[in-house]
Amino acid sequence: MNKSLFSILSVLFLLISCRDDQKVLDILADYNRSMEQKGYRFGDRINLPEEITDNADKVTIGFGDKETSEMNIDPKFFEYGENKVTFSIKTKNGETLSQDATINVFSKNKEQDISYKIVAEYPHDPNNFLEGFLLEGNMVYESDGLKNSSQLIKYTLGSTTPIITEKQPDPIFSEGCAIAGDKIFQLTYQNKQGFIYDKTTLKKLSEFPLPNEIGEGWGLTFDGKNLVATDGSNKLYFLDVDNPSRVVHKVAVGGYNDIYTQLNELEYHDGFIYSNVWHQPYILKINPKTGEAVGKFDFKKITEENTKDDKEHVLNGIAFKGDNMLVTGKNWPKIYEVAIK
Known part of the structure; x- marks a missing residue:
């Protein structure tokens, strides 16, 4: 050739x-x-x-x-x-x-539709752009966001008058908060830092940098061992409570047909993590070991009542009063207590 x-x-x-x-x-x-x-x-x-x-x-x-x-x-x-x-x-x-x-x-299994009944309503200050929401005893701890107006406040359930208010510097946009022992931990949105306060006085004890793995601070809760944070993705970040800048591990959340990005405000209760999804009218019940969303609460009716004047007034507050759930949102005038059926 x-x-x-x-x-x-x-x-x-x-x-x-x-x-x-x-x-x-x-x-x-x-x-x-x-x-x-x-x-x-x-x-x-x-x-x-x-x-x-x-x-x-x-x-x-x-x-x-x-x-x-x-x-x-x-x-x-x-x-x-x-x-x-x-x-x-x-x-x-x-x-x-x-x-x-x-x-x-x-996930292999469809989320259970969890039914409930509204059993009580409490007033909520409609000026509060709610980002973190906690209840201990009859005391509410609330983290309110937006630059130039962020604050951590403490008040009695049923009242809208703060007992103590701790305001953040103007550049700070406060986000989720959690109680661990005698301290309150609070995230910031894009400031890449967190704060630790004395639970009784709300006086700031220290600051910490957010872990590099967390792009933004969104929701926060405490599972009895670790702090658990969200950053607007479908991830739960488990943080060392003694060093919140360290991610111990992370778990991705998923549902039967949904990925569930933009996980937001969190609450840990009785072995499960409850989370709302930003701009969605429901709250998920999540198995923190696997990340599987095992249940869903539909709060469409009360969400529509409270977002009709401003679509940013979204569902964003979860706490537990015994076995009943407290639900509220950004600039909502009410807190709803619901009995889970």
Whole structure:
């Protein structure tokens, strides 16, 4: 074979190979797009099309510093919600093809619709842009946001007159708060810092930087061991109560058909974490060990009553009075006590 013919055949082979490789990548992209909306559940298998598997010696999925060749949705590698991954395909002709994808993982069980009955109503100061809401005994502790008006206040349930008010500096936008022992911990929205107060006097004891893993401070609660924070994603961040700048671990939250980003105000009660979702009229009941949303309260009626004049006056306050839940929101004039059925 002369050199000219050999060169032509080599080019043709290369063109055919490149075309086949692109076809494999196109098929993979189509498959991933079709599955992104449908999603997977733990235990499911990723069944790649035969056009891919028939042309591959090996397929792996990469997760940053981890990878697996097992095509199963395994919690060792995947979590609820969006999983940004990279497929690597070693083809039979020796090429290695790579493609980024998003694999959405949902829970196997539908959230239980939890029924309730409103059994009492209490006044709430409609000037308070509520971000954190706590009840201990008959005492309410409330973190109110917005720049130039953020504050931590303490008042008796049934009254709107503060017993103590601790105002934050003008640049601070206060967010969620939690009681742990004789201290109150408070997050800030985008100031990247948190505050610790004496629970009795509300005097500031110290400050701490928010962990780098938390982009913004949103909700906060205490589970008896760790502080638990949200940052507007679907993640629960468990923080060391003795060093709140350290993330002990994190858990992604997911539902049967929802990823539940923008988790906001939090409350821990009787082994579960309760969270509202920003701009949504419901509260989730979450298993903190797995991240599965196991139940949902629909507060659409009372939310609509309180947001008709301003859509930013959203549901955003959760506390417990015994086994009854207290619910309120930003600039709401009422606190609702509901008995869970």
